[in-house]
Amino acid sequence: MPKTLPSGPALPPAVLRAEPTVWRNPHRRSSAAVLPDLALAEADMRAAAARWHRFAPLLARLFDGLDGGRIDSPLTALPPAVAESMLPGAPGAVWVKADHDLPVTGCIKGRGGVYEVLAYAERLAEAAGLLRAGTSYADFATQPFRDLFARHTVAVGSTGNLGFSVGVMARALGFAVEVHMSHDAKDWKKRRLRALGARVVEHPGDYGLAVATARDAFRDRADAHFVDDEDSTDLFLGYAAAALDLQRQLAAAGIAVDAGHPLVVYLPCGVGGAPGGVAFGLTLLFGDAVRPVFVEPVAAPCMLVQLAAGLDRPVSVYDVGLDNRTAADGLAVASASMLVARTVGPLIEAVVTVTDDALFRWLRALWDGAALRLEPSAAAGFAAVGPFVAAAGGADLGRATHVVWTTGGAHLPDAEFEAALARG
Template identity: 40%
Template sequence: MNQIEIECLIKDNPLVDKLIKLEPCYWFNPNITTLEIGLNYVGLDQQDIAEASNRLKRFAPYLAIAFPETLATKGIIESDVVEIDHMKTALEARYNQNIAGKLLLKKDSHLPISGSIKARGGIYEVLTHAEKLAIEQGLLSYEDNYSKLFSDEFKQFFNQYSIAVGSTGNLGLSIGIMSAKLGFNVSVHMSADAREWKKQKLRSNGVNVIEYEDDYSVAVEQGRKAAESDPSCFFIDDENSKTLFLGYSVAGERLKQQFDHMGIVVNRENPLFVYLPCGVGGGPGGVAFGLKMAFGDHVHCIFAEPTHSPCMFLGVYTGLHDKISVQDIGIDNLTAADGLAVGRASGFVGRAMERLLDGYYTLSDQEMYDLLSLLNQTENIQLEPSALAGMKGAIIVNHDLQYQQRLQLTPQQLQHATHLVWATGGGMVPAEEMQKYLNADAS
């Protein structure tokens, strides 16, 4: 975009000026509507989530054998929810802002197999593809015990096929580890911001890692091109995949079960606010869809992005979605939050979910580092920088009276609210790398 086009964009969308200046800001979506109305734009429903949930249950016996760390949960890949009272107190002091209600952390950062939220969507899409191939060849039926997949026969079968994906890191980890375990030949096209340890982890699992000096969009495009030239190769498209989206969406019903077990009620008098770090949008979009289906209009989902990569904020706020990138308005898309280093948002997710997402906000890399250190000090929980993006959400919600009034929330309802920070990654970060994150704290 030239300067005149940018000035016109700012005139119609004033917050773009703050985005360009890398100033942390937030926007609550005035076009939010009910689940009943918003669902019509998604193109998926409860039956699709149920199908995804059942597929994961079918694969559970296989996963329990292939990955012993899932044995305790009988092959179900799920994370804990923990209350973080000490962190809540520290946040209130840091921002001089009271947080009404309870503050919880959803530890997708510590999901088994790949240590991030991508263990939901990424692994699910690989399993979906593997099941399809095996059933088409008459090697598997839905009634089988899927533990039979853990055999040399199936490894040799899957070894005839390839899988490719473009990634900033965590999606590549989940798809690479899962695909290699099944026996696929897998290539992960890694963008410039991908962490070295993630590349090494993949290579140690027999994955072909292809590195680029460009950002996420280029890695995805190159991965797509490589797959097109090979008929036996399946490309996993993080930008547009409904299968990935559905893998993430199962989290909604799982969280509802966890809340029931914890005695946490979600209704008009006890609202739920969920803060989700956002990169291209597939993970947080799918989780938000699942949450909406599980809790209806009583859950309010808010996306958090780095000031240097606010692609979903920019796309939805301007209404341009994937027709605009952060680079188009002069933002560099360089951030320490490698999982969120995406310049152009998923057009599918932005358009499908724009009426069901309450808001968006940005925060600086340094703030993520500071919050990372604060969580370590107060709760002894270690995450990667991108996973801290959601930690400021409860502060913003409690600060903005206009948003509270729009929701017609009384002080009593706010007092009974649950604030859930979705921690998206960090469980597999090597100790020396984690120490570097902690040392980047400026406080």
């Protein structure tokens, strides 16, 4: 395998050696320069939020414990001792956006996956003439709707958490569900899907191959919808709507976000949809005051490789001699979403790569110090805070707020969690 990209700028040698790196994005441009040229705009994010709102009565009916039918997580301050261990001596508060405990799905992928199933269900219901003036969306749980959905399949390729998110929502509405996964995806995630009544199809290759195979299998199927983790606008907008939730929570906590008070948001990145959607939404709301930092495993820095290459064709981590092997299963992705790279690439402040050892250390530290139950992928953000701030050299971050997005883990079986703790 060549150790340099076929063309475009070479990658930092440390990335090629699979060593932790802070890559400051040389292609970052101002939001004012980027946003007007994008195919998606603030109206799209607000339309997504409106759809979430329309479906709130249904979600409240189908799932216990939802506050007003909303799928959102708290924003909480880290205990000062833990924040201090992340940012020794540096001012600035560290907050956690607790999607590891997102209601219904226990992971950030629920924001996109649940949303896309709702969007599909709404289109089907509309086409079937089931939506009349005054129809309550809670009626989506009634027999005529369920009969319609039962004649349709929702399919998805997933490292696990998207499959679960899509599966839990689609099964609750009565759809058939098919989830395509690489054979080395976590067994407990496969078991959990089968328990929902989903069909799990295992593929011998990696996640990207599972997605590609499933996409082909479902092309032209009028009775099915394929949720495309690499290329779905609905997923992207489902994630983007989270920015409005965070904006509300920051305001309620009295946290200013403006040129003098930057908001640094640490987002674990797999294919890029979840962090990309969130970064897009936050940039719409806060402009250049938000600094999205994507975090990837040293063996699978697909977004870093894609953006550093500066090419408009896919570049994978295999192309540069990396092996995509990481305990962070949700981030074990060799090729980034081109939709995300093209849309959000110039808005990303930096990509930080972290070792698996660091993930397990932080997973342990966050359990001991803050009682956060994280899966390895979800600990990535914490491992990135110190290196990012150190690399920034303190530049204008003195009054920054740091938000670490924890992306999954609350549903981890005890044995899995204890094994992960033991590695920290």
